[in-house]
Amino acid sequence: MAGQKENPVITGDMKNNVDRASILIESLPYIRKMRGQTFVIKYGGNAMINEDLKQSVMDDITLLKYIGINPVIVHGGGPDISDMLNKVNKESHFVNGLRYTDDETMGYAQMVLIGKTNKDIVSVLCGKGAKAIGISGIDGNLIEAEKLTEDADGNPIDIGYVGKIKKINTKVISMLANDEYIPVIAPIGVGKNGESYNINADTVAAEVAVALGASKLITLTDVGGVLRKLEDGSDYIIPVLDEKDIKDLVEEGIIKGGMIPKIEGCLDTVLRGVDRAHIIDGRIPHSIILETFTKNGIGTMIVKEKKEHYEYRK
Structure with a gap:
């Protein structure tokens, strides 16, 4: 269109500030829901x-x-x-x-x-x-x-x-x-x-x-969540677990040792009415904010029953 100016190229500190603003905007639906x-x-x-x-x-x-x-x-x-x-x-x-x-x-x-x-x-x-x-x-x-x-x-x-x-x-x-x-x-x-x-x-x-x-029980730990080894030897954090998943993973030996009572305790809370239980890595700065206000969250979330299509972890 005649006379329309092109948008400026955003770089440097301004780019960082815009990225921060985008993170705040991403959090708005969660703030609205969780208030x-x-x-x-x-x-x-x-x-x-x-x-x-x-x-x-x-x-x-x-x-x-x-x-x-x-x-x-x-x-x-x-x-x-x-x-x-x-x-x-x-x-x-x-x-x-x-x-x-x-x-x-x-x-x-x-x-x-x-x-x-x-x-x-x-x-x-x-x-x-x-x-x-x-x-x-x-x-x-x-x-x-x-x-x-x-x-x-x-x-x-x-x-x-x-x-x-x-x-x-x-x-x-x-x-x-x-x-x-x-x-x-x-x-x-x-x-x-x-x-x-x-x-x-x-x-x-x-x-x-x-x-x-x-609505949430958040447990800060020194691990990233429930980990599964991939074929290349790297660790994969399982993002969502329900009762059946937990039973299967205990039997497979993926959930073991001190993680068993922690996970089963979280499961018990959601079976008794807490909406979500989260095990997150407290060694990551601002881990609570990352879990609460970002789409993918961090750590492992335990729910009563996993939805067939989990678009969001919240």
């Missing part, structure tokens, strides 16, 4: 240890809150507990991957998880402009627990003050999350006589997600 929803995020692994990754995760969680999603954090803290026990020359013992927790160890675990780890996370979030509040399962009887007496196979076990969850009382969590706050939960439960129990953080996150009717 007002609750995400439970299990925070652990290297993302808790590496300072740069910690900052990245807290940036992501702060952003979620600012755009209207309600994140709830459940954190681990095994390395911090081990460090404390080493400082007081108390040896750690593990049974089936769980720390034997006598009365003295329970005291240190409670001190570390509630007094240090929890407050460190709250401090970083608040420093980014979020309003985070640290709580534990003791507060308001949030996590009612009892002594764990059987292992995963039903065999008798005694590992001290390690608990299993009887009930999650969601009133305090919901009150905070549905307001302007980010709840940060330390995985300590309380027994009927007021005794404290150390509880696996993955288990707490799963039970909190179910109790809240969360």
